[in-house]
Amino acid sequence: MQxxxxxxxxxxxxxxxxxxxxxxxxxxxLVFEAEHYTWIKPCMEKVADSKAAEGYCVQIPLRRxxxxxxxxxxxxxxxxxxxxxxxxxxxxxxxxxxxxxxxxNSFFVFVDDMDTAHAVQLTDSTYQKWHWVRTRGxxxxxxxxxxxxxxxxxxxxxxLDQFLLTTAPERWKPTRAYRETSxxxxxxxx
Numbered sequence: 001m002q003x004x005x006x007x008x009x010x011x012x013x014x015x016x017x018x019x020x021x022x023x024x025x026x027x028x029x030l031v032f033e034a035e036h037y038t039w040i041k042p043c044m045e046k047v048a049d050s051k052a053a054e055g056y057c058v059q060i061p062l063r064r065x066x067x068x069x070x071x072x073x074x075x076x077x078x079x080x081x082x083x084x085x086x087x088x089x090x091x092x093x094x095x096x097x098x099x100x101x102x103x104x105n106s107f108f109v110f111v112d113d114m115d116t117a118h119a120v121q122l123t124d125s126t127y128q129k130w131h132w133v134r135t136r137g138x139x140x141x142x143x144x145x146x147x148x149x150x151x152x153x154x155x156x157x158x159x160l161d162q163f164l165l166t167t168a169p170e171r172w173k174p175t176r177a178y179r180e181t182s183x184x185x186x187x188x189x190x
Contacts, residue, residue, distance in 0.1 A: 027168035028087050031178045034058040034079065034151075034160040038186055043077035043153055051130055052161040053096070053177035060104075062157040067103025078152040079160070082186035088144045091165040093135045094174050095151070097158065099127045104157025110150040111140050121154065130161060132174045140165070146186060 035046050035056035049057045058079045085091075099105035106123035114120075120135045142165070151160055162177060 027166050027172070028089060028091070029164055029166045029168065029178070029181070030083065030085065030091075030184050031162060031164045031181050032081055032083065032149075032185060033162055033180045036081075036180065036182070036185055037079045038082040039080045041076065041078050041080075043075055044079045044151075047159075049098075049159065049161070051098075052159075054180075057098070057159045057161045058151070059159040060107075060153050060156050062100060062104065066100070066156060075153050078150050080148055080150040081163075082146055082148055083165075084146055084184045084186065085142045085144055085165070086184065087167075088142065089167045091140045091142050091167055092170075093122075093138070093140065093149075094132050094164050094166065095122055095134075095160055096130055096132050096162040096174070096177060097122070097160055098130050099124075099159075100157025101127050104155045106154045107158055107160065108152040108154050109135055110148075110152060111142075112148055119152070122151075130177075134173075 033054055035054065035058060037058065040046065040058070043061060044058055045061060046056055047059050048055060060077065093109065095107070102125065105125065105127065106121055108119040109122050110119055120138050122133055122135055124133045149163070164174060164178065166172065
């Protein structure tokens with residue numbers, strides 16, 4: 001009887017993993033290159049970076065002395081994207097970032113008309129390499145249609161390569177740079 005229960009538990013684990021993989025494969029994943037922004041406001045700037053997905057990224061310039069007097073919130077430099085969401089749903093936001101150090105490892109993130117009191121901080125403690133970070137504890141209920149995503153200055157030395165919005169399960173994590181879904185990026189003729 002114990003063998004049967006072990007087999008049932010093992011089968012349940014296999015089915016659960018398979019369902020997670022299938023669900024992730026059919027999730028809505030909207031991917032955007034940082035350098036294909038709709039608007040940019042200094043101090044944010046587009047720069048070349050050979051290790052970024054398409055050779056460019058957006059950054060908050062590194063200042064000297066670094067980390068002594070941060071520019072935010074007084075400096076409202078930002079990069080804004082007007083995107084089209086083809087399907088209403090609950091989305092998680094991931095960003096492919098490169099942090100300089102512990103004093104250059106964050107952005108503020110705003111979705112649509114969020115005010116500064118509700119800004120979400122995008123941060124972690126992995127430095128000097130491109131990696132994915134999620135806005136922890138924040139999911140965005142987005143309607144079908146156009147939305148604004150804004151990454152705003154918080155600390156100098158932070159870089160943004162890509163960001164994605166996904167309906168994939170909580171456990172899913174991006175692992176590499178992805179091909180942009182440019183059809184969902186607003187263009188002036190739209």
